[in-house]
Amino acid sequence: MPPILDVRHYTKRFDMHVLNGKRINALTNVSFSLEPGEIVGLVGKSGSGKSTLMKSIYRTYLATSGAIYYQSLRYGPIDLVRATDHQIIALRRDEITYCSQFLSVIPRVSAADVVAEGLFRRGAGRTEAWHQSRDYLDRLGLPQELWDAYPSTFSGGEQQRINVARAIIARPRLLLIDEPTASLDQRTKDVVIDMIIALKAEGTSVLCISHDLYTLDRLADRRIELKDGHIVATTSPVS
Numbered sequence: 001m002p003p004i005l006d007v008r009h010y011t012k013r014f015d016m017h018v019l020n021g022k023r024i025n026a027l028t029n030v031s032f033s034l035e036p037g038e039i040v041g042l043v044g045k046s047g048s049g050k051s052t053l054m055k056s057i058y059r060t061y062l063a064t065s066g067a068i069y070y071q072s073l074r075y076g077p078i079d080l081v082r083a084t085d086h087q088i089i090a091l092r093r094d095e096i097t098y099c100s101q102f103l104s105v106i107p108r109v110s111a112a113d114v115v116a117e118g119l120f121r122r123g124a125g126r127t128e129a130w131h132q133s134r135d136y137l138d139r140l141g142l143p144q145e146l147w148d149a150y151p152s153t154f155s156g157g158e159q160q161r162i163n164v165a166r167a168i169i170a171r172p173r174l175l176l177i178d179e180p181t182a183s184l185d186q187r188t189k190d191v192v193i194d195m196i197i198a199l200k201a202e203g204t205s206v207l208c209i210s211h212d213l214y215t216l217d218r219l220a221d222r223r224i225e226l227k228d229g230h231i232v233a234t235t236s237p238v239s
């Protein structure tokens with residue numbers, strides 16, 4: 001089976017026009033692939049380029065050069081660098097989910113509805129989405145009195161649980177997830193890890209940024225380390 005994701009010689013440079021054309025080489029000649037059902041941990045110091053790589057795959061950032069081949073259900077092999085905006089929108093709706101570190105809250109939408117929205121987008125019915133979102137929030141230990149409240153006032157850990165639930169509930173083919181367990185207690189961390197492992201068992205491929213060694217040990221089949229925008233090591237948890 002071909003890799004689900006094949007990043008080839010990817011380079012991303014930021015040209016800072018406001019800073020007299022200062023250039024930041026965020027990623028240089030990055031190549032790696034992700035197999036179907038594989039979980040890869042993306043590690044490296046702050047500023048090494050991890051988020052830039054995820055945002056490049058999700059096409060939030062445009063490439064400076066290189067290619068990112070993705071095996072799509074809908075389109076077959078497609079280069080995410082050159083795909084049309086229309087194709088990217090369809091892939092984001094149906095196949096690829098990006099879960100950032102922070103929840104971008106929508107005013108006056110309840111926690112349960114924010115999570116259920118992940119399912120609506122994939123065409124689920126209202127009742128099914130309603131039940132599933134409450135089940136996820138329950139498993140993630142979000143107090144029931146918060147389910148109908150607006151997440152803008154929630155704590156960092158509560159917002160993170162909503163963010164993770166919204167990403168996972170849609171069962172994407174490719175999940176890009178940034179620090180899913182960073183501000184969670186041990187019990188909730190294990191719940192999130194188990195949810196991601198359950199996704200993997202269904203065939204989801206996962207690229208996961210994490211600084212948390214426990215999370216990486218439990219989750220990652222392999223780790224890719226970035227340093228100053230270059231891949232400097234690829235390791236497995238047991239090596």
Ligand SMILES: Nc1ncnc2c1ncn2[C@@H]1O[C@H](COP(=O)(O)OP(=O)(O)OP(=O)(O)O)[C@@H](O)[C@H]1O
Nearest residue numbers: 014024025026044045046047048049050051052053
């Ligand atoms: N939109 C942007 N415009 C300009 N520079 C950027 C932009 N996004 C990232 N960078 C720069 O690219 C480099 C890589 O940043 P990136 O956010 O990818 O690092 P990271 O490894 O994810 O860090 P952290 O672990 O702190 O989140 C940094 O020097 C950063 O300042």
